[in-house]
Amino acid sequence: MNAILLYLLESNICLLVLYSVYWLFLRRDTFFQVNRFYLLAMVLFSMLVPLLPIHWTPTGTTASIVILLDPVLITPAKVEHTLSANLQWIEIAAIVYLTGALIFLLRFGMQLIQLYRITRRFGVRESHGQRVVFVDRGYSPFSFFNLVFINEDAIPAGSLPAILEHERVHIRQYHTADMILAELATILQWFNPVIWLAGREMKTIHEYLADEGVLQTGISRSQYQQMILDETMGIQMNNLANNFNVSLIKKRITMMTKSKSGNWSRSKLIFILPALLIVWFMLTAKSFSNIVKEKIENSPSLRSGPSEILPDTTVKNAPGKPNDDKFAPVMVDNRLVYNRPDVQPEYKGADEARINFLRSNIKYPEDAIKAGIHGTVFVTFVVEKDGKVTHVKILRGIGKSCDEEAFRVVKMMPNWIPGKVKGENVAVQFNLPIKFAFDGDKKEKSKK
Numbered sequence: 001m002n003a004i005l006l007y008l009l010e011s012n013i014c015l016l017v018l019y020s021v022y023w024l025f026l027r028r029d030t031f032f033q034v035n036r037f038y039l040l041a042m043v044l045f046s047m048l049v050p051l052l053p054i055h056w057t058p059t060g061t062t063a064s065i066v067i068l069l070d071p072v073l074i075t076p077a078k079v080e081h082t083l084s085a086n087l088q089w090i091e092i093a094a095i096v097y098l099t100g101a102l103i104f105l106l107r108f109g110m111q112l113i114q115l116y117r118i119t120r121r122f123g124v125r126e127s128h129g130q131r132v133v134f135v136d137r138g139y140s141p142f143s144f145f146n147l148v149f150i151n152e153d154a155i156p157a158g159s160l161p162a163i164l165e166h167e168r169v170h171i172r173q174y175h176t177a178d179m180i181l182a183e184l185a186t187i188l189q190w191f192n193p194v195i196w197l198a199g200r201e202m203k204t205i206h207e208y209l210a211d212e213g214v215l216q217t218g219i220s221r222s223q224y225q226q227m228i229l230d231e232t233m234g235i236q237m238n239n240l241a242n243n244f245n246v247s248l249i250k251k252r253i254t255m256m257t258k259s260k261s262g263n264w265s266r267s268k269l270i271f272i273l274p275a276l277l278i279v280w281f282m283l284t285a286k287s288f289s290n291i292v293k294e295k296i297e298n299s300p301s302l303r304s305g306p307s308e309i310l311p312d313t314t315v316k317n318a319p320g321k322p323n324d325d326k327f328a329p330v331m332v333d334n335r336l337v338y339n340r341p342d343v344q345p346e347y348k349g350a351d352e353a354r355i356n357f358l359r360s361n362i363k364y365p366e367d368a369i370k371a372g373i374h375g376t377v378f379v380t381f382v383v384e385k386d387g388k389v390t391h392v393k394i395l396r397g398i399g400k401s402c403d404e405e406a407f408r409v410v411k412m413m414p415n416w417i418p419g420k421v422k423g424e425n426v427a428v429q430f431n432l433p434i435k436f437a438f439d440g441d442k443k444e445k446s447k448k
Contacts, residue, residue, distance in 0.1 A: 006050075008189065011046045011047060012189065014050070015046040015192065019198055021272060029261040032212065036178070036205045036206070038272070040178060040202075049279070068433070069354075069431065069433075072434050074434060104186060111238040112240070115240065118149065119147065124147065127160075130148055131148065132150055135149055139151055141163050142167070142243040143171055143241065148168075159227050159230070163227075165217055166211070169212075173209060179206075199239070207248060207252055210242070211224070211256055225256065228249055228253070335427075337382050337428060338421060341420060341421045341428055343419055345419040345428050347413075348417060354413075357413065357414075361409045365405055367401050368401050368436065369438075372438075375399075376436070377403055377435075378397075378433055379394055379406050380392070380393050380395050380429065381430055383418060383428050384418065386425070389413045389414075392407060393407075398436065406434045
């Protein structure tokens, strides 16, 4: 669920940045096709780019990226997963989001069913070379793919050819496909006001394009504008239909009389590139920060000093392997292990089972409680090709008994499902923070 929430956050950021460019620089121009394709690309970009893998691999030979497992919190009374405090709000957010998405998915289905029933009820006929469904209700004329829906009795005499031409522009330019894409994006991001604004703006541009197409046939502008005004009482069908009347009469008439945008307006398209770079930077910065989060620096400041269970862990790049190779093994105590395989090792029963194992076995040492010792112990270990846990070491400790307890329990862990590189089992190194505190996070915060 965290991955879904992260995807939605990144997608929303993309939409916000790119729609801001449209609103500030493009929406007043008469380059209707350009604006249409910009909005389409904006929606597709925001939906797809967060799904693409974007990775920055730090260069250099002094540090190695090692997978950092979720920390575990140890108190004298109980063991808690430090993410458990966030579990409740994540579950609530997930329920709210999925409920909203389901409601809008059902709405989408009902709209399709409504159109299907109307088509079946009234049938399809040919009129002026166009497939038309003549309805008996007060709907404003609208089109859906290659069908036009009209209440013939409600339109002024002589207006039918112009109305059909208007709808034919929608059909020829596949505006219905745009609206379906916008509707699907709305289902995914129903909570985001930007997606609603983008859908409304896309429908407005469709009307501008259809008006432009009708005027190019030679019809009088004043006559056509009057015809639009005559149709203002029609009822809009639904969001999937390209309605002749979409409650933007004033905008449409204003746009018909507006002078065509010049070259300066076209040059404003250069602002799209900085917007894309901003979005790209945000996503790569996120990816880089995740790598930093996964990294435990093997420096003297991280180690607590020598002891019988605190041997030095030397991590170097393997000879002959480039530093930027995602699958390159590293040398750990003169043996090769991987730290970023293409398939990560997995604790049997998933991560929750690992947490439960640690919860059941780690005990806060009595002498550490009496001495008031608390802090985070960093343990490193290797999951071998056969899944065994080996090479358990303390990277940084807080005291002998706490270090020994962390060392003891990690070494007890049962076999994992091994990691893989190119389909073959490999040894993979992990780092695990184990936090000892007297009263959960409160003790740690008060100490700071």
